[in-house]
Amino acid sequence: SSERLLQRGRGGSLVGWDSHLSRIFLLLLFVVSAQGLTPNPEACLVFSSVNGSSISCQPPAQIPHSLPADTIFLAVEFFNLTQLPADFLQGVPNLQELHLSSNRLEDFSPKFLLPVPQLKVLDLTRNSLTGLFPGFFRVSAALCTLVLKGNQLKFLEASWLHGLKALRHLDLSENQLHSLPPGLLENFTDLLTLDLSNNQLQTLPPDLLRGPLNLERLHLEGNRLQVLGEGLLAPQPKLRYLFLNDNRLASVAAGAFRGLQKLDMLDLSNNLLTTVPTGLWTSLGKAARNLKDGFDISNNPWICDQNLADLYRWLVANENKMFFRNHTRCAGPEALKGQTLLAAAESH
Amino acid sequence: MADAEAGKKIFIQKCAQCHTVEKGGKHKTGPNLWGLFGRKTGQAPGFSYTEANKNKGIIWGEQTLMEYLENPKKYIPGTKMIFAGLKKKSEREDLIEYLKQATSS
Numbered sequence: 001s002s003e004r005l006l007q008r009g010r011g012g013s014l015v016g017w018d019s020h021l022s023r024i025f026l027l028l029l030f031v032v033s034a035q036g037l038t039p040n041p042e043a044c045l046v047f048s049s050v051n052g053s054s055i056s057c058q059p060p061a062q063i064p065h066s067l068p069a070d071t072i073f074l075a076v077e078f079f080n081l082t083q084l085p086a087d088f089l090q091g092v093p094n095l096q097e098l099h100l101s102s103n104r105l106e107d108f109s110p111k112f113l114l115p116v117p118q119l120k121v122l123d124l125t126r127n128s129l130t131g132l133f134p135g136f137f138r139v140s141a142a143l144c145t146l147v148l149k150g151n152q153l154k155f156l157e158a159s160w161l162h163g164l165k166a167l168r169h170l171d172l173s174e175n176q177l178h179s180l181p182p183g184l185l186e187n188f189t190d191l192l193t194l195d196l197s198n199n200q201l202q203t204l205p206p207d208l209l210r211g212p213l214n215l216e217r218l219h220l221e222g223n224r225l226q227v228l229g230e231g232l233l234a235p236q237p238k239l240r241y242l243f244l245n246d247n248r249l250a251s252v253a254a255g256a257f258r259g260l261q262k263l264d265m266l267d268l269s270n271n272l273l274t275t276v277p278t279g280l281w282t283s284l285g286k287a288a289r290n291l292k293d294g295f296d297i298s299n300n301p302w303i304c305d306q307n308l309a310d311l312y313r314w315l316v317a318n319e320n321k322m323f324f325r326n327h328t329r330c331a332g333p334e335a336l337k338g339q340t341l342l343a344a345a346e347s348h
Numbered sequence: 349m350a351d352a353e354a355g356k357k358i359f360i361q362k363c364a365q366c367h368t369v370e371k372g373g374k375h376k377t378g379p380n381l382w383g384l385f386g387r388k389t390g391q392a393p394g395f396s397y398t399e400a401n402k403n404k405g406i407i408w409g410e411q412t413l414m415e416y417l418e419n420p421k422k423y424i425p426g427t428k429m430i431f432a433g434l435k436k437k438s439e440r441e442d443l444i445e446y447l448k449q450a451t452s453s
Contacts, residue, residue, distance in 0.1 A: 045400065045425060045426050047398070047399035047400070047426070049399070054398065054399065054400075054426065056400060056425050056426030058421075058422075058425050073398070073426075073428070075421075075425070075426060077421055077425075078421075078422070097428060099421075099428075099430070101421060101430075101432070102421070121428070121430070123430050125430070125432050126432060145430070147430055149432060150432065169365070193365055217365060219361075221361075241360070241364075243361060265360055267357070267361070293360055294356075294357075294360070296357065323353060323356075323357055324353065324354075
């Protein structure tokens with residue numbers, strides 16, 4: 001009743017109808033704007049803001065035939081689509097983010113991205129792409145993030161990625177790449193993260209990392225690399241995170257880590273390393289940040305002999321940063337088999 | 349038995365590109381996660397969330413994170429977070445154990 005909307009607060013002052021009413025209005029406004037224009041669960045979610053509309057579609061919603069002209073965010077995910085219409089993005093020139101993950105997209109019209117030159121994010125995770133086109137990204141100078149994780153790429157052409165001047169994050173993980181073309185990253189001066197994990201890479205082009213000025217994260221885990229060569233990391237002295245775990249590394253060149261000045265984390269776990277060449281570990285030890293987030297050399301068949309002297313010294317000084325000490329053990333010589341590397345280091 | 353050490357590695361490898369955990373850590377592509385547990389979705393001060401995330405309306409805890417981290421885009425349709433999810437239950441448990449420790453004092 002209206003009397004209850006007039007309450008006496010402390011000190012006898014009236015808490016009026018006005019403040020309750022304005023609270024109710026605010027609540028209604030929040031609910032309406034939160035639910036968007038279409039609270040029907042079989043329709044796409046639509047959110048409107050001063051910047052533009054955000055549209056998110058998943059089954060059982062129907063994919064819209066037309067989109068609001070001010071759409072800045074569009075997600076069409078978890079459908080069984082093998083293709084999208086060539087003019088799908090025709091009416092949304094301000095689009096900044098396009099999320100198309102978990103469909104079955106096999107290919108695109110070569111003109112698909114031409115209507116959206118302001119696109120910053122393109123997520124194509126978990127589709128069925130076997131390739132793209134030269135020039136597919138020719139107007140995509142604003143694209144920062146490109147995710148092609150979980151497709152069926154068996155090879156790459158560098159020309160597919162021409163035009164991506166502003167690219168910062170490139171994710172090519174979980175494909176079937178067995179090799180990479182030379183000059184892949186040549187023009188990617190702003191690239192910060194390169195994810196090539198979980199492919200079938202056996203070797204890497206020696207010039208792979210030439211191009212970016214400040215690469216921070218390099219993911220190579222889950223491939224079939226056998227050797228880490230001398231020059232691979234040389235173009236990226238400011239590299240901070242290096243993931244080489246779950247490969248078949250048996251050999252690391254003595255100068256492989258030479259230039260790395262800022263390495264925060266190094267993961268060499270689950271490889272076939274038995275030893276490290278003299279000098280390899282001292283060059284790591286000089287890194288300014290000195291692997292502050294940790295290192296992992298577990299699950300390698302270490303031969304705990306004199307050749308590990310450098311590594312032992314460093315381990316003892318940095319054991320607090322060592323991941324999985326109990327899984328970092330000697331495979332030989334016979335007398336030390338099964339002992340932890342740390343124990344071998346401490347008794348050296 | 350959830351392993352926070354394993355969880356820390358998962359975090360560094362798969363989350364740290366976009367998130368920090370420590371108190372006062374900066375927002376990156378994603379929000380700093382300090383104070384996550386017991387907090388409603390979309391509430392880290394100073395981060396610009398999607399409406400989808402803000403409106404999810406659940407409290408972050410072990411169970412909600414287990415569900416979310418398996419398939420974030422299913423749990424929060426319309427999220428801008430690009431992360432396919434962790435299929436292995438043990439990996440999610442490890443990560444959540446690490447987050448429990450790292451995002452609170």
